[in-house]
Amino acid sequence: MSKKIKVEEKILNLNEKYARLNEKLLKKNNIPCFNLISSPGAGKTTLLSATIQRLKNTVKPAVIVGDIATDIDAEKIRLSKAPAVQINTDGACHLSAKQVNVALKRIFTKKPDIIFIENVGNLVCPSAFQLGETAKITILSTAEGNDKPAKYPGSFAGSKAVIINKIDLLKTGAVDFDIQKVKDDIRKLNQDIIIFELSAFSGENMETWCDWLKKQADQLPV
Amino acid sequence: MSKKIKVEEKILNLNEKYARLNEKLLKKNNIPCFNLISSPGAGKTTLLSATIQRLKNTVKPAVIVGDIATDIDAEKIRLSKAPAVQINTDGACHLSAKQVNVALKRIFTKKPDIIFIENVGNLVCPSAFQLGETAKITILSTAEGNDKPAKYPGSFAGSKAVIINKIDLLKTGAVDFDIQKVKDDIRKLNQDIIIFELSAFSGENMETWCDWLKKQADQLPV
Numbered sequence: 001m002s003k004k005i006k007v008e009e010k011i012l013n014l015n016e017k018y019a020r021l022n023e024k025l026l027k028k029n030n031i032p033c034f035n036l037i038s039s040p041g042a043g044k045t046t047l048l049s050a051t052i053q054r055l056k057n058t059v060k061p062a063v064i065v066g067d068i069a070t071d072i073d074a075e076k077i078r079l080s081k082a083p084a085v086q087i088n089t090d091g092a093c094h095l096s097a098k099q100v101n102v103a104l105k106r107i108f109t110k111k112p113d114i115i116f117i118e119n120v121g122n123l124v125c126p127s128a129f130q131l132g133e134t135a136k137i138t139i140l141s142t143a144e145g146n147d148k149p150a151k152y153p154g155s156f157a158g159s160k161a162v163i164i165n166k167i168d169l170l171k172t173g174a175v176d177f178d179i180q181k182v183k184d185d186i187r188k189l190n191q192d193i194i195i196f197e198l199s200a201f202s203g204e205n206m207e208t209w210c211d212w213l214k215k216q217a218d219q220l221p222v
Numbered sequence: 223m224s225k226k227i228k229v230e231e232k233i234l235n236l237n238e239k240y241a242r243l244n245e246k247l248l249k250k251n252n253i254p255c256f257n258l259i260s261s262p263g264a265g266k267t268t269l270l271s272a273t274i275q276r277l278k279n280t281v282k283p284a285v286i287v288g289d290i291a292t293d294i295d296a297e298k299i300r301l302s303k304a305p306a307v308q309i310n311t312d313g314a315c316h317l318s319a320k321q322v323n324v325a326l327k328r329i330f331t332k333k334p335d336i337i338f339i340e341n342v343g344n345l346v347c348p349s350a351f352q353l354g355e356t357a358k359i360t361i362l363s364t365a366e367g368n369d370k371p372a373k374y375p376g377s378f379a380g381s382k383a384v385i386i387n388k389i390d391l392l393k394t395g396a397v398d399f400d401i402q403k404v405k406d407d408i409r410k411l412n413q414d415i416i417i418f419e420l421s422a423f424s425g426e427n428m429e430t431w432c433d434w435l436k437k438q439a440d441q442l443p444v
Contacts, residue, residue, distance in 0.1 A: 007229045039261040040345050040374055041366025046398075068346065068376070072369050091376070093315065093346040121374070123262050124290065124315040124344050143365030143388065143397075144263025147294050152262055152343070154290075154313070166365065172394040175365075176268075176423065201398065 015129055018097035022132025025104055026115075032216050033104075033115040035131050037155050038139035040121030043165040045073045047139065047200040048116055052080040054210040055114070059217050062112035064103040066095040066120045073118060083110040094125040097132055114217050123148070127155040134216075135160035142166045142177040149185040156186050161194040163209065168199040237351055240319035244354025247326055248337075254438050255326075255337040257353050259377050260361035262343030265387040267295045269361065269422040270338055274302040276432045277336070281439050284334035286325040288317040288342045295340060305332040316347040319354055336439050345370070349377040356438070357382035364388045364399040371407040378408050383416040385431065390421040 026033050036044050045065075052061050063084040065074045074086035085103040087095060100117060107115060117133060119126040127136070138159040140148055143166055149156045156162060164182065169175045183195055194212070198205035248255050258266050267287075274283050285306040287296045296308035307325040309317060322339060329337060339355060341348040349358070360381040362370055365388055371378045378384060386404065391397045405417055416434070420427035 039263060039343070039366075040370055041261060041363070043367075046367075067373055069374075070369070070372050072373060091350075093344070120346065121261070122315070122344060122346050124342065125347065128313075141263070141365060143363060143391070144261075145265075145268075147292070148262055150292050151289055151294060152291075166396075169365070169391070169394070169396050172391070172396050174388075174391050174394050174396075174423070201396070 012128070015097045018101050019130040019132040022097055022101055022104060024132075025101075025108075026132065026134065029108060031112060031115055032134040033117065033132075035117045035119060035126075035133035035136045036139060037119050037123065037126045037136055037159070038121065039123045039141075039144060042121075042139045042141040042144065043200050044118050044121070044139055045076050047163065047165060048077055048118060049080045050200040050203065050206055051116075051210060051213070052077070052082045054206060055213060056081065059214055060111070060113045061116060062107045062110050062114075063116045063118060064100060064107060065118045066099070068092070068120060083107060083112070089120055093120055093122050094129050095119050095131060096129060100131045114213065123152045123155055127158050137161045137163065139163045139165055140182070142169045142175050142179070145176060146178050146181055149182060149189055153189050156193070157189045159190065159193060161196065161212075162186055164195065164197045166199055166201065167197050168202040168204060234350070237319045240323050241352040241354040244319055244323055244326060246354075247323075247330075248354065248356065251330060253334060253337055254356040255339065255354075256435075257339045257341060257348075257355035257358045258361060259341050259345065259348045259358055259381070260343065261345045261363075261366060264343075264361045264363040264366065265422050266340050266343070266361055267298050269385065269387060270299055270340060271302045272422040272425065272428055273338075273432060273435070274299070274304045276428060277435065278303065281436055282333070282335045283338060284329045284332050284336075285338045285340060286322060286329060287340045288321070290314070290342060305329060305334070311342055315342055315344050316351050317341050317353060318351060322353045336435065345374045345377055349380050359383045359385065361385045361387050362404070364391045364397050364401070367398060368400050368403055371404060371411055375411050378415070379411045381412065381415060383418065383434075384408055386417065386419045388421055388423065389419050390424040390426060
């Protein structure tokens, strides 16, 4: 085994330790936590803002936001009146379970019913780092093209649900996106995955996704 | 200095060694080589296919394609009758200079006048790994939103040019993209950067970009 692989394993093992701590913390507090993974610009922040607007009268959301630089996203989330903790990874391409552990302790003081983690915009690296989340959710926008599930299989294979976002673009004819092919390709990687097709920007089909989230919050074992 | 940082430096130093080898090889063969960096779905492959169509009668292009999995992109490039070498990174989030070194030796046998490297779809990691390229070029699509230069500064700061792709989407009203703000933000990171605004899908403004590429090929020191 090469030195590089050994070091990678060590980093992943340390991450796994914190991930297990986070999992226990979330279970103890009875709060579901969803880790949102996508390319930059697939619409994570817009989706979260639109989701918070629809959830906040029945379920109290809070958000942990990961970015390489800036706190633009946390500020946007706070505009929708949900508490948000920004983590700047200072160049790193994914959130670590240790960073999330620190953020969780801060966010618990706000007593949320549901927590979203908005990971760094990257369809590759975040899928390899467990954060102790209840489930991963991958977001793919119709502007990204048909071939993304086959080309970036890790995140789709490891997610409980996928959101196909920006379906309002399909009507413009300006994107080359065969939604049936994409869904078939996603199911080849993960036959149990739940697929939502929506537009956070136009609001189309947002209710189906939000109803599912409310059920996830209700169904948690006490 | 922590062990993690030491190992990262070692990996980067080894990469740097191969990058210098590649740089020498390219200079010796008098071939410009552009490393294309973007999120998944910003349109690298469509841009390359459209560029090859327009260049191939005057300048002979060849492409090195990096992907985590599949050879979908190399197959698409070959349809436009340019030679393409596919590198599968087997999970890794960026191309390394060593991988490119192997691919360059194969691609030189095709005697190209210009080489494009289509990096793994990732706006974060590829910008940290020099490949010995003549220049990096970052591609950003109008579907990705206004805030990407501020949130992912590394790739913009280190590029010679940036392509704002999918400008045909601006007319649909379905994307929230302030092109002037984005250009200002890019220039704050890199005041000498050249900015192209085009649509590889509709063909709009492709000529300006292709004329620039032809000039780059002509201006190389012999």
